Amino acid sequence: MAGLELLSDQGYRVDGRRAGELRRIQARMGVFAQADGSAYIEQGNTKALAVVYGPHEIRGSRARALPDRALVNCQYSSATFSTGERKRRPHGDRKSCEMGLQLRQTFEAAILTQLHPRSQIDIYVQVLQADGGTYAACVNAATLAVLDAGVPMRDFVCACSAGFVDSTALADLSHVEEAAGGPQLALALLPASGQIALLEMDARLHEDHLESVLEAAARAARDVHTLLDRVVRQHVREASVLLGD
Amino acid sequence: MAMEMRLPVARKPLSESVGRDTKKHLVVPGDTITTDTGFMRGHGTYMGEEKLIASVAGSVERVNKLICVKALKTRYNGEVGDIVVGRITEVQQKRWKVETNSRLDSVLLLSSMNLPGGELRRRSAEDELAMRGFLQEGDLISAEVQAVFSDGAVSLHTRSLKYGKLGQGVLVQVSPSLVKRQKTHFHDLPCGASVILGNNGFIWIYPTPEHKEEGAGGFAADLETEGVRVSTEASLRTSSCLLLAMKWNWGALWSPGRTLRVPAAEAPSFLPSLAVSG
Numbered sequence: 001m002a003g004l005e006l007l008s009d010q011g012y013r014v015d016g017r018r019a020g021e022l023r024r025i026q027a028r029m030g031v032f033a034q035a036d037g038s039a040y041i042e043q044g045n046t047k048a049l050a051v052v053y054g055p056h057e058i059r060g061s062r063a064r065a066l067p068d069r070a071l072v073n074c075q076y077s078s079a080t081f082s083t084g085e086r087k088r089r090p091h092g093d094r095k096s097c098e099m100g101l102q103l104r105q106t107f108e109a110a111i112l113t114q115l116h117p118r119s120q121i122d123i124y125v126q127v128l129q130a131d132g133g134t135y136a137a138c139v140n141a142a143t144l145a146v147l148d149a150g151v152p153m154r155d156f157v158c159a160c161s162a163g164f165v166d167s168t169a170l171a172d173l174s175h176v177e178e179a180a181g182g183p184q185l186a187l188a189l190l191p192a193s194g195q196i197a198l199l200e201m202d203a204r205l206h207e208d209h210l211e212s213v214l215e216a217a218a219r220a221a222r223d224v225h226t227l228l229d230r231v232v233r234q235h236v237r238e239a240s241v242l243l244g245d
Numbered sequence: 246m247a248m249e250m251r252l253p254v255a256r257k258p259l260s261e262s263v264g265r266d267t268k269k270h271l272v273v274p275g276d277t278i279t280t281d282t283g284f285m286r287g288h289g290t291y292m293g294e295e296k297l298i299a300s301v302a303g304s305v306e307r308v309n310k311l312i313c314v315k316a317l318k319t320r321y322n323g324e325v326g327d328i329v330v331g332r333i334t335e336v337q338q339k340r341w342k343v344e345t346n347s348r349l350d351s352v353l354l355l356s357s358m359n360l361p362g363g364e365l366r367r368r369s370a371e372d373e374l375a376m377r378g379f380l381q382e383g384d385l386i387s388a389e390v391q392a393v394f395s396d397g398a399v400s401l402h403t404r405s406l407k408y409g410k411l412g413q414g415v416l417v418q419v420s421p422s423l424v425k426r427q428k429t430h431f432h433d434l435p436c437g438a439s440v441i442l443g444n445n446g447f448i449w450i451y452p453t454p455e456h457k458e459e460g461a462g463g464f465a466a467d468l469e470t471e472g473v474r475v476s477t478e479a480s481l482r483t484s485s486c487l488l489l490a491m492k493w494n495w496g497a498l499w500s501p502g503r504t505l506r507v508p509a510a511e512a513p514s515f516l517p518s519l520a521v522s523g
Contacts, residue, residue, distance in 0.1 A: 057350040119348050150316035152300035155275035192275040232273045239317045
């Protein structure tokens with residue numbers, strides 16, 4: 001794209017990062033008292049909020065109850081003010097439904113649903129500001145919220161996006177880099193075992209480059225894990241001091 | 246006149262200021278607790294490739310050969326003998342479904358309910374048809390846990406005069422992990438309010454009745470007459486104190502002496518005393 005250099009000759013990106021560098025991540029757990037679990041995450045300028053209710057009795061149709069495991073219900077919503085152009089429908093449109101399905105697939109792989117048969121776990125994610133990497137921010141926020149709710153999980157689920165420009169793999173794309181039209185990959189990883197919960201790409205990429213892009217995304221996801229791990233341990237330490245004994 | 250002003254600063258982490266070494270093994274999901282296969286795994290753990298791995302974020306508790314991880318915040322897990330306060334959500338054929346802030350709704354069987362007048366007889370078809378006359382959707386009850394089903398659902402009973410439908414009062418919802426198991430969960434505060442500390446985190450504060458009614462069987466919930474002004478006000482004040490305490494995370498609730506334990510560093514300039522009178 002003329003006029004916009006996604007990767008300079010010295011190896012710097014548009015916002016001054018290196019190819020494999022992540023944006024600044026800040027996260028908080030327990031932001032809402034009325035929900036079972038909640039978390040807020042900022043990845044650069046992308047801000048996402050996640051709220052978890054459950055496990056609880058299935059409301060509405062009893063027929064949806066699974067006899068041997070819990071039902072995971074995810075809903076994605078992006079605020080009307082989250083993008084540059086004001087969005088008409090915050091939720092219910094195709095992209096939101098697809099995101100919801102992807103989140104559900106991701107968390108069904110990580111949450112130990114066999115422990116809670118016939119119940120339902122609700123995960124609601126809202127994006128307040130979208131600057132690229134919304135799926136990754138949603139997954140990271142939802143992981144923290146699920147942990148806050150005390151729902152048993154196999155491991156953290158850490159996600160990151162990756163792209164490919166000038167034969168270099170870039171990690172954690174911002175909106176400018178996503179809009180440039182190159183291939184983008186979203187990866188959700190369970191860091192301890194290295195298992196992939198979700199891998200999604202919707203552009204064309206030569207298979208020779210897939211390995212390097214995947215590797216960059218995996219490395220970035222592990223870095224995200226390090227940061228989230230620190231946040232959770234700090235939160236657990238604070239809370240255990242307050243509970244005393 | 247000079248005034249001192251300070252810009253808002255981030256609160257110092259409590260663990261540093263209190264200076265207490267927690268001595269607890271804190272884990273997050275994915276952490277290996279032990280590779281020793283001699284241990285039995287309890288709640289909050291799972292077995293993965295010869296290792297015991299934590300599945301919730303919390304502290305590790307070891308009892309002899311059993312290792313479990315106690316999560317900071319969970320839904321209520323019923324144990325036999327607990328006192329709970331719950332809300333009726335459904336009226337089914339021979340039972341009521343009660344919402345008790347647990348993973349599945351609790352069950353109150355018709356046969357576990359006291360009949361008015363304290364009669365002891367088999368429940369007939371007329372009793373089944375009159376179920377809605379006893380308890381409707383939205384009613385609050387206090388009950389005791391009779392049994393726990395295999396999937397974790399809890400079966401309640403109200404086979405004592407002290408349990409049953411609750412009348413006028415205020416409900417405060419807190420996390421179940423904050424309510425400790427004590428010998429008695431029904432307390433009369435000196436300020437004129439009475440408290441039922443439900444193990445499921447639902448706390449019911451109501452004005453102390455002037456005389457204890459006998460033989461009511463817990464059905465006659467007096468919703469009509471207004472309570473005596475002083476004790477109603479006392480119950481409202483108590484609930485406000487409780488909500489304030491929960492908002493500021495003032496630690497566990499336990500009954501002896503009605504004290505709320507407060508970490509020293511967090512104690513504010515005033516302490517709501519639950520012994521306030523009038």
